[in-house]
Amino acid sequence: xxxxxxxxxxxxxxxxxxxxxxxxxxxxxxxxxxxxxxxxxxxxxxxxxxxxxxxxxxxxxxxxxxxxxxxxxxxxxxxxxxxxxxxxxxxxxxxxxxxxxxxxxxxxxxxxxxxxxxxxxxxxxxxxxxxxxxxxxxxxxxxxxxxxxxxxxxxxxxxxxxxxxxxxxxxxxxxxxxxxxxxxxxxxxxxxxxxxxxxxxxxxxxxxxxxxxxxxxxxxxxxxxxxxxxxxxxxxxxxxxxxxxxxxxxxxxxxxxxxxxxxxxxxxxxxxxxxxxxxxxxxxxxxxxxxxxxxxx
Ligand code: NAP
Numbered sequence: 197x198x199x200x201x202x203x204x205x206x207x208x209x210x211x212x213x214x215x216x217x218x219x220x221x222x223x224x225x226x227x228x229x230x231x232x233x234x235x236x237x238x239x240x241x242x243x244x245x246x247x248x249x250x251x252x253x254x255x256x257x258x259x260x261x262x263x264x265x266x267x268x269x270x271x272x273x274x275x276x277x278x279x280x281x282x283x284x285x286x287x288x289x290x291x292x293x294x295x296x297x298x299x300x301x302x303x304x305x306x307x308x309x310x311x312x313x314x315x316x317x318x319x320x321x322x323x324x325x326x327x328x329x330x331x332x333x334x335x336x337x338x339x340x341x342x343x344x345x346x347x348x349x350x351x352x353x354x355x356x357x358x359x360x361x362x363x364x365x366x367x368x369x370x371x372x373x374x375x376x377x378x379x380x381x382x383x384x385x386x387x388x389x390x391x392x393x394x395x396x397x398x399x400x401x402x403x404x405x406x407x408x409x410x411x412x413x414x415x416x417x418x419x420x421x422x423x424x425x426x427x428x429x430x431x432x433x434x435x436x437x438x439x440x441x442x443x444x445x446x447x448x449x450x451x452x453x454x455x456x457x458x459x460x461x462x463x464x465x466x467x468x469x470x471x472x473x474x475x476x477x478x479x480x481x482x483x484x485x486x487x488x489x490x491x492x493x
Contacts, residue, residue: 199226207256210274217475263300337465351375425451
């Protein structure tokens, strides 16, 4: 089989439906993929499944970890695997320094291990191409949650979006598309100007306290504490807050509980609401990344 990745040996450990789609694409492009844990496929050219993760990483030129990566105990995300998979010292020692390690999000455990071992850690979730494409399933998931939780339609609702980055922009567009009355809150003058072009109401964070009481639903995308206790106290008791920012989010959840405001952190939406689309995004981006890491572009 000929393809851009012909002969490149890749180790893939753990994952879910997204990595299964990525695996199919790597094989289609000719890579030799050594898998431990999941995904399990019927026997086919280029694919080898190993019981033992140590065997799966041996000889690999690139190491792929699942999008959520590794937790603080070194456990690799592999919800469908019968056996837990751990990135322990023995496994780490089998991955030579300089090896590209691709992962969606690298938490401190993996960051420290990569630094100690001299791996080339590539965090993909925050790359523009990934983040912009992932903003679509994220925004759809956010709307789904709002529809499930609200007793009113989004159409005609006062919907606030905090932060007009890659996720916030797509989300605001989607909300406007279903007829919500969109208010965006952003600290950047250029982003606020873009929002005005779109026809959305625009508010600076410094003026938020004066209008936040109008919001029926608030979506936060800012990964910093922006929904403080003081601002929450100014919200309507009926408001729904959906915080999309990475943990711990941008909401003072303790204050929200004390004030009896409904607030939820909603992590990992692409993988939950649209695993196939999220997998296709990986399949679109990773082959080029692999070639780039191996300087074969
Ligand atoms: P992004 O493009 O960097 O956008 C972040 C926005 O927050 C920008 O507008 C940024 O403003 C603003 N911001 C950052 N710090 C701020 C502060 N202290 N005060 C006011 N505004 C601030 O990021 P993104 O790709 O949209 O992702 C946003 C968050 O969602 C991240 O935490 C990401 O990990 C998370 N995420 C979650 C999901 C999910 O499923 N829940 C999916 C994808 C992403 P500037 O441009 O001025 O810096």
